[in-house]
Each structure stands twice: as C-alpha cells, then as structure tokens.
Amino acid sequence: MxxxxxxxxxxxxxxxxxxxxxxxxxxxxxxKLTPAASISVLTEDQKETDQLWDALTGNGGEAGHCGWVVDRFGVSWQIVPKRMPDLLASDDPGIVQRVSKAMMQMGKIDIAALDAAANEPAHG
Structure with missing residues (x-):
C-alpha cells in the first residue's frame, strides 16, 4: 500500500x-486541500448554474458565499455565470457597485438579481 x-x-x-x-x-x-487552489467554472445561464451548484453541494458539499462552494471531497469551486463578469466590467461605476453589493449577499449567484441590481435607478 x-x-x-x-x-x-x-x-x-x-x-x-x-x-x-x-x-x-x-x-x-x-x-492538504485549501481554498487557495480552486476551480472556477463559467456557466452559460441560471439553469447550468443551478445544476452545477446542486451537484457540488449535494452528498456532503458545503455552500459558501459569492458563488463559492466546497464539494464533498474538500475541493473549492467558484460557480460564475458568464453574466456576472460582464456586469462587473461595465463602464458605469454605479452598475459595478450595485452588482458587487448584490453579489456579496448571495451564496449561489442569481443572475436575475444581478440584472435587477444593475438596472436600479441611480440615487442622488
């Protein structure tokens, strides 16, 4: 052995x-496995995000914040819908700020909620 x-x-x-x-x-x-080494996966849409998230958190996986999850083997993953980096790359700093704030409140990323945050009217 x-x-x-x-x-x-x-x-x-x-x-x-x-x-x-x-x-x-x-x-x-x-x-030992640590979150310092992780796998980041870009997903096409909410359906793919949900499927991958459910597969990784099932059977002993652990949901984290901001799209992070640790699978049952202790491997860290970040499940990122392609829409998120698109919104975070906006030329409008207000959109970036609102989307970032919304993302920080999430476990699994919710694309509709990110879009809603991006489209909120500016305050001021």
Whole structure:
C-alpha cells in the first residue's frame, strides 16, 4: 500500500471538465486541500448554474458565499455565470457597485438579481 491511499487507488486521474483538460494527482496526506487552489467554472445561464451548484453541494458539499462552494471531497469551486463578469466590467461605476453589493449577499449567484441590481435607478 502506498502512503497516499489504498493499494489499487490511482496515482493520477486525467479528465475533461467543460472541454478543459484536468489532472488530479494523489500526493499523500501531507498535502492538504485549501481554498487557495480552486476551480472556477463559467456557466452559460441560471439553469447550468443551478445544476452545477446542486451537484457540488449535494452528498456532503458545503455552500459558501459569492458563488463559492466546497464539494464533498474538500475541493473549492467558484460557480460564475458568464453574466456576472460582464456586469462587473461595465463602464458605469454605479452598475459595478450595485452588482458587487448584490453579489456579496448571495451564496449561489442569481443572475436575475444581478440584472435587477444593475438596472436600479441611480440615487442622488
């Protein structure tokens, strides 16, 4: 048996995630997962966001804030609908501020709520 698992456990697993090649290496108990290394996934719409969020939080995963989630294995993910970075890249600082404020109140990102925040009338 290796010090990193059971005798038949794979040392390296390679797979594709949303068309991107990934590789996982079993590096032994002295290497711990932390949120410093995470996987960010851009989703097309709310349906895809919801499906991925539910899959990652299910079976022991843990929902976080601002689109962050930790799966049941301890891997940190950020699930980001493509609409969010588009809104945050606005030339209008008011939109950026309102969308940022709305996002900071969310766990799973809600695209309709971000759009509503972006479209709020300016105060002043």
């Amino acid at each position: 290796r010090d990193n698992g059971q005798p038949d456990d794979p040392m390296i697993v390679e797979f594709n995630l949303a068309g991107s090649p990934m590789m996982i290496l079993t590096a032994g108990p002295h290497h």
